[in-house]
Amino acid sequence: MLRLDLQKLFLLLTTATVLLTFGNSYYATYQVQKQLMIDSTLESNRVYAAKLAETTNNFIASAQLQLAYSAGILASDMSNIALLEAEAKRLKQQSDFFNTVAIINSDAVIATVFPYTTPVKGLVLPNNARQSFNARQSLVTDPFLSPSGSYIVSLSEPIFSNGGDYLGYVTGTIYLHNNNVFFKLLGQHSHNDGSYIYVANRNRELLYHYDPERIGDLVNGNSVLEASINDQQGSAMVVNSKGIAMLAGYAHIERAGWGVVAQRPVDSVMAELDVQLTQVILKSLPMLLFILLSIWIASRYITKPLQALALFASDMDKNLSQTHINHIKAWYFEVNSLKQAILSGLGSLNNRINQLHEDSNTDPLTQFYNRRGLVNILDSWEEKKISFAVVALDIDHFKVVNDTHGHDVGDKVLQQLCDLIRAYPHEGAVFCRSGGEEFLIMLPEASAQAAYQYAEGLRNQIANVDMPTAGKITVSLGISLWRAEDKDCSIKTALKTADIALYQAKRNGRNCSIIAE
Numbered sequence: 345m346l347r348l349d350l351q352k353l354f355l356l357l358t359t360a361t362v363l364l365t366f367g368n369s370y371y372a373t374y375q376v377q378k379q380l381m382i383d384s385t386l387e388s389n390r391v392y393a394a395k396l397a398e399t400t401n402n403f404i405a406s407a408q409l410q411l412a413y414s415a416g417i418l419a420s421d422m423s424n425i426a427l428l429e430a431e432a433k434r435l436k437q438q439s440d441f442f443n444t445v446a447i448i449n450s451d452a453v454i455a456t457v458f459p460y461t462t463p464v465k466g467l468v469l470p471n472n473a474r475q476s477f478n479a480r481q482s483l484v485t486d487p488f489l490s491p492s493g494s495y496i497v498s499l500s501e502p503i504f505s506n507g508g509d510y511l512g513y514v515t516g517t518i519y520l521h522n523n524n525v526f527f528k529l530l531g532q533h534s535h536n537d538g539s540y541i542y543v544a545n546r547n548r549e550l551l552y553h554y555d556p557e558r559i560g561d562l563v564n565g566n567s568v569l570e571a572s573i574n575d576q577q578g579s580a581m582v583v584n585s586k587g588i589a590m591l592a593g594y595a596h597i598e599r600a601g602w603g604v605v606a607q608r609p610v611d612s613v614m615a616e617l618d619v620q621l622t623q624v625i626l627k628s629l630p631m632l633l634f635i636l637l638s639i640w641i642a643s644r645y646i647t648k649p650l651q652a653l654a655l656f657a658s659d660m661d662k663n664l665s666q667t668h669i670n671h672i673k674a675w676y677f678e679v680n681s682l683k684q685a686i687l688s689g690l691g692s693l694n695n696r697i698n699q700l701h702e703d704s705n706t707d708p709l710t711q712f713y714n715r716r717g718l719v720n721i722l723d724s725w726e727e728k729k730i731s732f733a734v735v736a737l738d739i740d741h742f743k744v745v746n747d748t749h750g751h752d753v754g755d756k757v758l759q760q761l762c763d764l765i766r767a768y769p770h771e772g773a774v775f776c777r778s779g780g781e782e783f784l785i786m787l788p789e790a791s792a793q794a795a796y797q798y799a800e801g802l803r804n805q806i807a808n809v810d811m812p813t814a815g816k817i818t819v820s821l822g823i824s825l826w827r828a829e830d831k832d833c834s835i836k837t838a839l840k841t842a843d844i845a846l847y848q849a850k851r852n853g854r855n856c857s858i859i860a861e
């Protein structure tokens with residue numbers, strides 16, 4: 345199981361913060377960019393549709409001027425077939441506006457047509473093709489099936505005699521399914537990004553569409569088309585006949601009463617946006633990785649001293665802890681405070697432990713070792729093979745002191761006696777209060793002779809000092825030896841032997857020193 349520590353928590357928190365911040369800015373960028381792209385696509389399609397409407401309008405105006413000019417020439421002699429043919433040919437060839445040019449006389453008979461590819465000359469116009477004939481005015485017709493079998497719209501101009509008689513009309517046709525002027529004006533293909541244009545007349549009939557199959561289709565319920573044929577221009581998001589969401593710009597072609605729509609699928613805009621966002625992410629990735637790496641390094645740098653403190657604090661019973669904690673680089677305030685607190689806690693704990701240790705080995709009245717303290721020292725001497733002499737010391741008739749002066753005076757005498765023993769010179773001597781008024785003095789590396797001299801010197805020193813209230817006292821001493829090389833004699837025996845010698849001294853009349861046999 346993953347064990348959470350400060351570094352992992354730190355990493356978790358900061359990494360989550362960084363990732364959320366980056367994620368949030370990607371999301372915000374995406375949303376803002378999306379709206380910007382939608383708005384700019386709508387606006388560019390609106391401008392594009394308006395431009396196409398203007399171009400188409402100019403084309404119709406120019407074509408109508410040409411037809412009107414021809415109508416004026418033809419009015420002079422509609423019976424002159426050569427004139428009619430020459431005029432039809434000139435009109436067709438002077439521009440590439442029309443697929444064909446035809447002149448219809450006042451009997452609705454096709455008097456001439458150019459080019460002559462279709463044998464319609466001399467035909468009477470069928471009823472479905474008489475919109476221009478009946479209108480007797482400048483007209484852009486609805487789409488209809490021409491006598492030659494093509495689906496067309498036509499621009500026409502009536503021909504009147506000087507006297508105002510209707511002589512027929514001259515017309516230029518545009519074959520909706522063939523290569524025509526719209527393809528040149530509006531562009532023949534859809535773009536790779538799925539954008540396309542279409543044009544419809546007042547009856548919502550498609551006159552131009554990038555998909556030729558759709559020409560002639562009726563488009564109902566399309567809000568942008570409705571607006572465009574109702575003399576409006578603008579932009580909007582719509583769903584096309586295939587259910588695809590589109591960003592459409594639209595405008596009105598005034599001279600023909602048509603509407604033009606330029607549109608682009610929302611999805612293609614979004615795909616472009618996805619590419620842009622991927623670029624943004626890829627470009628920001630090195631910085632993101634750099635930040636995460638920096639966080640990792642910083643987290644190590646910040647948490648390392650804390651981890652070290654925690655590790656050493658958990659090992660406080662080991663003597664090395666204090667030294668190790670001292671070596672931890674506490675480079676910022678909190679860790680430094682913690683380090684100082686741990687060190688001071690550790691210091692007072694060690695002092696307390698040392699104190700307890702000392703207390704358990706020391707006699708509280710005299711500050712001499714007690715028996716446990718002495719045993720510890722003698723164990724280490726035995727281990728180190730340090731030979732020593734044992735001097736057992738007992739106050740003579742101490743009961744009398746207590747009985748005469750009281751226990752408190754007795755205590756003071758004991759303390760004064762210990763001060764004398766402590767002050768009496770012998771290098772490395774160890775002192776122990778082994779009983780009420782009994783003491784053991786250990787003299788390392790001392791011979792029997794040296795120990796005896798020491799005991800006698802000490803006895804005389806004590807005998808010559810006035811004790812508090814009690815006056816002079818005497819002591820008896822017993823001496824024994826423990827030699828490291830003597831495997832037969834244990835320390836316990838040596839102590840016992842000193843005791844026996846002490847009793848001997850008591851029996852010999854007290855105030856003397858006896859060396860054990």
Ligand SMILES: Nc1nc2c(ncn2[C@@H]2O[C@H](COP(=O)(O)OP(=O)(O)OP(=O)(O)O)[C@@H](O)[C@H]2O)c(=O)[nH]1
Pocket residue numbers: 738739740741742743744746750751752753754755758779780781850
């Ligand atoms: N004031 C005081 N007296 C103590 C202490 N420990 C032991 N004593 C007394 O020491 C006396 C020892 O008496 P005894 O064992 O009869 O020995 P003694 O009177 O010194 O006589 P000898 O040893 O035979 O010379 C007793 O009266 C104890 O009460 C202590 O810590 N303080």
